[in-house]
Amino acid sequence: MMVPKGGHARLQMTHVTCFDYSEPVILAHNEVRITPMQTGLQHVLDAQIHVTTNPSSSMPVIAVAHRDHFANIVHHFDIVTPHKQLEIISKASIETTHAICCGPETKFDSRPYQQHWAEFLAWSPGVPQLAEYSTVPTAHEIHMDMNESEFEAALVAVANYFFRTFRFDPDATHVYSSPTELFKQGGGVCQDMAHALIGVLRTAGIPARYVSGYIYDPDIDNEGSRLRGATASHAWVQAWHHQSGWIGIDPTNDKLVDWQYIRTAIGRDYFDVPPVRGLFRGNVEQKMRVSVHITRLD
DSSP states (O other): OOOOTTOEEEEEEEEEEEEEEEEEEEEEEEEEOOSOOOOSSEEEEEEEEEEEEESOOSSOOOOEEEEOTTOOEEEEEEEOSOEEEEEEEEEEEEEEESOSOOBOSSOOOOSOHHHHTGGGTSOBTTBOOOGGGGGOGGGGGOOTTSOHHHHHHHHHHHHHHHHHHSEEOTTTOOTTOOHHHHHHHSEEOHHHHHHHHHHHHHHTTOOEEEEEEEEOOGGGGTSSOOOTTTTSOEEEEEEEETTTEEEEEETTTTEEOOTTEEEEEEESSGGGOOSEEEEEEOOOOEEEEEEEEEEEOO
């Protein structure tokens, strides 16, 4: 069922992350960013986090929430008892909007945008300064002097270049890869394409930020073509324009962000918003299993 422009859709998500250890570990400290946040484009109807261990802890594991620097919802929890398995389940129901932006998300700021959004213009650990950004042909065709429709068209053109030029290849890079690897290998995953696109936009003087979340795959319900990155956490980009505010663009799937996207976190790059981060005591081998399932409720 198609969603009209400006219309709404209700989605339900389940994200399961499971860590298996070869021997029991202790003193685990973790934080997760896998809870959808309220925005002008999505309304969170219900959200829950469940954490379990095997063997079960003598006391229930309680995940306590706080907000980070970017106002993302972060749950943190500690497990001091020995355990060989850790399972984190995030469930939520969300009403999304068929729109690419909702206008400015913050109160009016009289400072120039270069000051207001300085952290999204500066280089960061995941988006270092690289000469490769300037090799993208369409990178020279987008600038802040464009009007709203021109800017949107130029943004789509840049994302389309990434979609056509780089293959989706989970084996080409790893979580700590620099965007250099995407240009060198000719392929990567959503994280790599988002980082590289952010680099192109920042080179052009356009504030750009990394977005982590999920994407509904219409192929599941026979509503459309399969999308890449729908079976795990997904990443895309938001670019700022003085008329539109933050505009979402997904270079991995060659499309503007719409009702199919569920946002959980924003940051300068991936390293500000990893879905799961933590440490434990134990000299063991670790394996991680992740599954994400998004369904449409209406």
